[in-house]
Every structure is written in structure tokens, then in C-alpha cells.
Amino acid sequence: MITFSEKQLKIPKMTRPVYLVTGGMSKFGRAIPEKRTEELCIDALTEAAELIDHTPAQLKKYIHTCYYGHFADHFGDQLLGEAVIHDRLGLDPLGNIGIKTGGATGGSTLWEAYKTVASGYSDCTLAMGWERMDEVPTDEGNHLISCAADKDWETPLGHMYTGYYAVMAQKYWKVFGKEEASFRKAMAEIAVKNRGYGRMNPHAHGGKKITVEDVLNSPTVAHPLRALDCCLMSVGAACGILADEKTAYEMTDNPLKIDIGAGSHTLRVADRRKMEIPLLPNETKEQYADLGDRFPGGDRYPGFTGFLAARMASYYAYNMTGIHDPTEDLDLVELHDAFTISDIQTYEDIGIRPYGEGRTYVESGDCFRTNPHTGEPGKLPANLSGGLIGNMHAVGATGIMQVVEVAHHLWNRWGEMHGNEEKWKRFGRERPADWKDLQVKGAKRGLAISHAGVGSHVTCTILQHPDHILERRD
Amino acid sequence: MSCGKEHGKVRTEKGRYKLDGKFHHSEPNTPIFNENGKLMGVTNPRDMTYVHSYGGEAIFFESLGKGKIMASRCDNPNCESRGSVFMPFRIHCPDCLMKSTVMDITEKAKTTAKVHTFMITARTGAFNPLPKPVKFVNVEFDGVVTILMGYLAVGEPKMDMRVVPIFNTKSPTYTILDLFWVPEGTPEASLPEGYTFD
Known part of the structure; x- marks a missing residue:
């Protein structure tokens, strides 16, 4: 489909508002041999309960329907793993369903839980996601992930998913990066930033103090992507509890309004036909009229440089929530930094920067908590959790982790949830001597992007503090 | 095995x-x-x-071993995508969902294929049969609305480089690995064992 009907572009209108009541996460690691998946899920649910001063048993009394996000059955060799977790959480006989949309599984799981509350079917839902990526060796893991490409047309070509991103990195670097070394440096700065933030997160297993040179000198995975440009492969679980307004305020004084939009595009980048750029509220058709002149090759949209699914997810979510300009209207974002290049691509798809100018979000310092050029707070800090590069990518949990991390800022509890010495010890980790509270002061609204494949599924979640809700656009 | x-x-x-x-x-x-x-x-x-099962795509994979690239085209007069040629092959038009017409684009590939983008990797997942480093090329053709991913068997990839297809005609595997690409002008003697231009 390269044109859209009015009906397809309709802005979703939910029957009633939905709130994020609480959320929790387990420890994340490359391998967690000492725990079964159900133990990690129980850790996440327990943290969610404790965050609102409930016991797990009290919290469970509110839950009416459950959504479980788990990307890859074949990693754990367990079909219907959702039923195992549901039983071990003691949530039978409630209705439950498994959600699978690759890397966007976490976001999609929340999307389903959200619609179920909005429709009135349930007053309170559980969205729980996990992944177990330590049950096969890394090269077999890479093969299994590459099975999320087309198994007849793409997977046999290397059995390596990173390669499918590397072709986009090459194209983007040539067209919009103009093959400049400074563009490659901007990519590396994302890895430095996110691994640095990961150091402050006790849940994270990718935190590391590194430099741009470390990134540029790290082993090549798929040129031009190097090892430190790439996300982690992780084990862990995360959950969110959603409710209607009345139930949410019964459970806590501080629920956050949640809205979610979703988009999709072809599994194979190969199949993406040229089309007009769908516009976000802060864009005009005129501004892209000369895109191909400014960036030769850049007018083949979305081609190998843009993610239409991210554009459509943010189109729906921004118009549902009244966001005009994400940089002005939001206080922080958590993006799906599977690779440094896809992070830059996403800045443009979701309107933080216009197409062709994504690198300026990094180069300006806007994406940092503290702008390295001015020493002032960054305009729109990104991935303070460490993201997929510095925190984790336990696929089914990732999109939920991102939302919980944004929520901690809106609840003004980031320092409490990440600085706690006891938590660092419980996870077998040492809090760095230079640990820093990354709380975004006065955060009112935030966004999380959950993204699959090379852009096959994307969700855009917006969280708003109830005292600062924007008016939707119609 | x-x-x-x-x-x-x-x-x-x-x-x-x-x-x-x-x-x-x-x-x-x-x-x-x-x-x-x-x-x-x-x-x-x-x-x-x-x-x-390859189902309706079997014609594509069977033709590679015969030195042919079969694409698909929407011929539905009522479809907004009428005349669009797809490579990768699509059994049905993605817009109207009518069965596509199978067409031979071998000559078009030989005369117009060029590299849209590319990638080189020495790290592959388990079960990879290709020699390392693996070089992907995403190949565009005149008059085709999509861009095919493939393997460059000879030389170094560059954007806009003209490439031509080669085929595993001697002992076909009936997979996408029966179709590789080489830079235009590559001598037959440089082709991998079992692969030919026709």
C-alpha cells in the first residue's frame, strides 16, 4: 500500500482514558542461569506492586486480563510459554494472550493491554514481557534472530540480522551523512552516551565508560557497524499495569495517562516502494520539496533510510495526544537504539528532526541529559535507561522497560529506583562511585518507541502526567 | 548434514x-x-x-537453476498498481491481491542491475554457508518498483556499481543462493564453482 485512504488515516479515539498505574523490571543480563523465566517475571511483578505499596497478591486482585510479550519461542524451545508464566504468576483463570511482533513485542503488548482497558472489556490489565536469549550460543542466537527476516529470500544470506541494518547504514551515511567522518562520529556518540547512562542503571548489563574512539576501533560486525554500535542480547522481564481512571486512582495517587499508536511496514526492506512522506503535525509538504536536491537519493522515501512504521505510529500517537512538536512538548524519550544508525533514522521518523537532519539531534547536544556544549539540561534527553545498547534488549521486555523507565521520571522516582544500594547488591552489581541521579527535573510527558525487524512493526507510547495533559488534535 | x-x-x-x-x-x-x-x-x-513449501514462488526458485530470473507484475486493469513489476517476486499484487503475472526479467537484470546499497560482514550467524566476508548487495533494476537483496560473489561492492547475475546451474540448491551477483565485465573464469552467466 503506497497511498492511504481517509479511513486508514483516522485518528484513533478511545472510549475512555487509560492510565499506567505502575511497572516493574527484573535484573537484565546476557545470561541469568540461576533463574527460570517465571522467576524473572515474578521479580518484575513484585517490583511493580512494591512501587505502589501493594503486595503482589493485592495487585493481582485488580488484574482482569493479561497480555504476554515473548518474541521467540525457538530461543527457549517452549511453545505456549505464556501459559507457563500465567500459571506461575497465579493468574488463572483470567483470559490471557501472547503477543509477538519481533523487537516491538513489548510495545505491542502494551498496545493490546491499553485497548482492552479503553474498550471497557477490562478495568485493569497486565502487560508482561520477557526474553530468554541465553539458551543457545550467540551464533545460533544470531541465526534465530535472522529467521525474523524472510527465510527464503534473506535469511540464507549470512544468517546475520545486523547485516540488514548495515545496508541501511551505508545508504543513510551516503545520502544524508554525505559520507562525512563527522556523521560516523555522531553515530559513535550515541553509543558512548547510552553505555554511559547504562552505568547508572542497576538493571542494566551494558553500562560502560567508553569513548568515540573506542566505538570506532571496536571490531567490525557488518561494515560500517561496529560491535559498540550494536544493541545487547539479553535475558530479563518487565511489566506494566494499566487501568481506567477510577481503578487507577484506587490503586495509586499518581497514575500516568497512557496512549499508544502503532504502524507497520514490509518485513523485507526490499519490498518498500517509493511514496510521498506522510507528514507529522510539525511538518509541511513544502519543506521536503527539495529534499532530493539537498540530499541526492533522499527523495526515494522511505527507501533504505526511513522507517514508515515509526512515522505512522507517531502520526497516530501525536494526533491522539495533541503533540505538535516532540522536542517542545516532551521532556524525555526512550528510543529503540538497536543500532546507532537506526536511532538516528528514528529521530526523523518521529519528527524530532526533519528528514535528513537527524544527526543534529546528537551534534546539538539536545539528546543528552546535560548538553555537553552548554552544560545546561539537554532539550530532549534520550535513552537515559541506557537503551538497548547500554541497558538491555530482552526483546519481549524491551518496549515495556522503556515505558517503565520514562514513567520513573514522570513520577520523579528515577533516583530512588536506580540509586538504591540494596538493589545493586541484590543484582550482584556494584554501584559506581560516580553514580549520578539522571532524573529529568519536572518531567511531565515522555515517549517510548518500540520497533521490530528493519521497521516491520513500531509502536509509539506517550505518557503524560495528569496535571499536564495536552488537548488531542482533530 | x-x-x-x-x-x-x-x-x-x-x-x-x-x-x-x-x-x-x-x-x-x-x-x-x-x-x-x-x-x-x-x-x-x-x-x-x-x-x-514454496507454493506460488516455486517458479522463481526453480528458474534460477536454469539461468532465469522470474519476477511478477500486476496486470489487473482496475488496480492502482497495474503494471508494477516486483522483484522479490510476489505471488499476489500487494494492493489488489489479484494473482500476479509471472515475467522473465533476466535480460533486464543483465542490462540494468546496479547496486542501491551494500554491506560487508565477517561475522555471520550459525548455519551460514557463504564464504566470509559476506557481501550483501541490494540490487535495483530499471522498471522494477522494489529492490532485491543478494550476494556479491566477486569484487568489492560500491553504490551505483553495475552488476550482472550469475546462476548455480551445475548443481542447483533451489534456494536464493542459486543467484549471485558479480560486477559487470567479470570474466567467466572468476566465477565461483558451479556458477554461470546463463
């Missing part, structure tokens, strides 16, 4: 799969202990052979 095991073979007869031979090989599991001798888990070895 990598273990030298005989794996089962399959044919179809009257619309049914007929299986012959062994499709799985059982091996005993082994325990996993930690450094203190405490049991942590077990290994679960598994060796299976899947049976996979």
Missing part, C-alpha cells in the same frame, strides 16, 4: 508429502553444573529437518 548424518528426503504425490528416511536424530541431554557442583540445568540437543 554437517555431522555426516543421513537426513530424510521428501517428494509430493497426489498433493501429499511422501517422506523417506530419518527426519530427526536424537541425542542424550547432558547436565549443567556450576563451579560448586550444583545443578543449574540441562542441555537439550535437537536435530530436525523441516519440510517447507
Whole structure:
């Protein structure tokens, strides 16, 4: 489909508002041999309960329907793993369903839980996601992930998913990066930033103090992507509890309004036909009229440089929530930094920067908590959790982790949830001597992007503090 | 196969799969202990052979071994995408969902194929049969609305480089690996074993 009907572009209108009541996460690691998946899920649910001063048993009394996000059955060799977790959480006989949309599984799981509350079917839902990526060796893991490409047309070509991103990195670097070394440096700065933030997160297993040179000198995975440009492969679980307004305020004084939009595009980048750029509220058709002149090759949209699914997810979510300009209207974002290049691509798809100018979000310092050029707070800090590069990518949990991390800022509890010495010890980790509270002061609204494949599924979640809700656009 | 095991073979007869031979090989599991001798888990070895249907795409994979690239075209007069040629092959038009017309684009590929973008990697996942480093090329053709991913068998990839297809005609595998790409002007003597220009 390269044109859209009015009906397809309709802005979703939910029957009633939905709130994020609480959320929790387990420890994340490359391998967690000492725990079964159900133990990690129980850790996440327990943290969610404790965050609102409930016991797990009290919290469970509110839950009416459950959504479980788990990307890859074949990693754990367990079909219907959702039923195992549901039983071990003691949530039978409630209705439950498994959600699978690759890397966007976490976001999609929340999307389903959200619609179920909005429709009135349930007053309170559980969205729980996990992944177990330590049950096969890394090269077999890479093969299994590459099975999320087309198994007849793409997977046999290397059995390596990173390669499918590397072709986009090459194209983007040539067209919009103009093959400049400074563009490659901007990519590396994302890895430095996110691994640095990961150091402050006790849940994270990718935190590391590194430099741009470390990134540029790290082993090549798929040129031009190097090892430190790439996300982690992780084990862990995360959950969110959603409710209607009345139930949410019964459970806590501080629920956050949640809205979610979703988009999709072809599994194979190969199949993406040229089309007009769908516009976000802060864009005009005129501004892209000369895109191909400014960036030769850049007018083949979305081609190998843009993610239409991210554009459509943010189109729906921004118009549902009244966001005009994400940089002005939001206080922080958590993006799906599977690779440094896809992070830059996403800045443009979701309107933080216009197409062709994504690198300026990094180069300006806007994406940092503290702008390295001015020493002032960054305009729109990104991935303070460490993201997929510095925190984790336990696929089914990732999109939920991102939302919980944004929520901690809106609840003004980031320092409490990440600085706690006891938590660092419980996870077998040492809090760095230079640990820093990354709380975004006065955060009112935030966004999380959950993204699959090379852009096959994307969700855009917006969280708003109830005292600062924007008016939707119609 | 990598273990030298005989794996089962399959044919179809009257619309049914007929299986012959062994499709799985059982091996005993082994325990996993930690450094203190405490049991942590077990290994679960598994060796299976899947049976996979190409359905309406079979014509594409069968033609590669004959030196042909078959694409598909929407010929529905009522479709907004009428005349669009797709490579990768699509059995049905993605817009109107009518069955596409199969067309031979071998000559078009030989005369117009060029590299849209590319990638080189020395790290591959398990089961990769290609020599390393693996070089992907995403190949565009005149008059085709999509861009095919492939493997560059000779030389170094560059954007806009003209490439031509080569085919595993000597002992086809009936997979996408029967179609590789080489820079235009590559001599026949440089082609990988079993691959030919026609």
C-alpha cells in the first residue's frame, strides 16, 4: 500500500482514558542461569506492586486480563510459554494472550493491554514481557534472530540480522551523512552516551565508560557497524499495569495517562516502494520539496533510510495526544537504539528532526541529559535507561522497560529506583562511585518507541502526567 | 548434514508429502553444573529437518537453476498498481491481491542491475554457508518498483556499481543462493564453482 485512504488515516479515539498505574523490571543480563523465566517475571511483578505499596497478591486482585510479550519461542524451545508464566504468576483463570511482533513485542503488548482497558472489556490489565536469549550460543542466537527476516529470500544470506541494518547504514551515511567522518562520529556518540547512562542503571548489563574512539576501533560486525554500535542480547522481564481512571486512582495517587499508536511496514526492506512522506503535525509538504536536491537519493522515501512504521505510529500517537512538536512538548524519550544508525533514522521518523537532519539531534547536544556544549539540561534527553545498547534488549521486555523507565521520571522516582544500594547488591552489581541521579527535573510527558525487524512493526507510547495533559488534535 | 548424518528426503504425490528416511536424530541431554557442583540445568540437543513449501514462488526458485530470473507484475486493469513489476517476486499484487503475472526479467537484470546499497560482514550467524566476508548487495533494476537483496560473489561492492547475475546451474540448491551477483565485465573464469552467466 503506497497511498492511504481517509479511513486508514483516522485518528484513533478511545472510549475512555487509560492510565499506567505502575511497572516493574527484573535484573537484565546476557545470561541469568540461576533463574527460570517465571522467576524473572515474578521479580518484575513484585517490583511493580512494591512501587505502589501493594503486595503482589493485592495487585493481582485488580488484574482482569493479561497480555504476554515473548518474541521467540525457538530461543527457549517452549511453545505456549505464556501459559507457563500465567500459571506461575497465579493468574488463572483470567483470559490471557501472547503477543509477538519481533523487537516491538513489548510495545505491542502494551498496545493490546491499553485497548482492552479503553474498550471497557477490562478495568485493569497486565502487560508482561520477557526474553530468554541465553539458551543457545550467540551464533545460533544470531541465526534465530535472522529467521525474523524472510527465510527464503534473506535469511540464507549470512544468517546475520545486523547485516540488514548495515545496508541501511551505508545508504543513510551516503545520502544524508554525505559520507562525512563527522556523521560516523555522531553515530559513535550515541553509543558512548547510552553505555554511559547504562552505568547508572542497576538493571542494566551494558553500562560502560567508553569513548568515540573506542566505538570506532571496536571490531567490525557488518561494515560500517561496529560491535559498540550494536544493541545487547539479553535475558530479563518487565511489566506494566494499566487501568481506567477510577481503578487507577484506587490503586495509586499518581497514575500516568497512557496512549499508544502503532504502524507497520514490509518485513523485507526490499519490498518498500517509493511514496510521498506522510507528514507529522510539525511538518509541511513544502519543506521536503527539495529534499532530493539537498540530499541526492533522499527523495526515494522511505527507501533504505526511513522507517514508515515509526512515522505512522507517531502520526497516530501525536494526533491522539495533541503533540505538535516532540522536542517542545516532551521532556524525555526512550528510543529503540538497536543500532546507532537506526536511532538516528528514528529521530526523523518521529519528527524530532526533519528528514535528513537527524544527526543534529546528537551534534546539538539536545539528546543528552546535560548538553555537553552548554552544560545546561539537554532539550530532549534520550535513552537515559541506557537503551538497548547500554541497558538491555530482552526483546519481549524491551518496549515495556522503556515505558517503565520514562514513567520513573514522570513520577520523579528515577533516583530512588536506580540509586538504591540494596538493589545493586541484590543484582550482584556494584554501584559506581560516580553514580549520578539522571532524573529529568519536572518531567511531565515522555515517549517510548518500540520497533521490530528493519521497521516491520513500531509502536509509539506517550505518557503524560495528569496535571499536564495536552488537548488531542482533530 | 554437517555431522555426516543421513537426513530424510521428501517428494509430493497426489498433493501429499511422501517422506523417506530419518527426519530427526536424537541425542542424550547432558547436565549443567556450576563451579560448586550444583545443578543449574540441562542441555537439550535437537536435530530436525523441516519440510517447507514454496507454493506460488516455486517458479522463481526453480528458474534460477536454469539461468532465469522470474519476477511478477500486476496486470489487473482496475488496480492502482497495474503494471508494477516486483522483484522479490510476489505471488499476489500487494494492493489488489489479484494473482500476479509471472515475467522473465533476466535480460533486464543483465542490462540494468546496479547496486542501491551494500554491506560487508565477517561475522555471520550459525548455519551460514557463504564464504566470509559476506557481501550483501541490494540490487535495483530499471522498471522494477522494489529492490532485491543478494550476494556479491566477486569484487568489492560500491553504490551505483553495475552488476550482472550469475546462476548455480551445475548443481542447483533451489534456494536464493542459486543467484549471485558479480560486477559487470567479470570474466567467466572468476566465477565461483558451479556458477554461470546463463
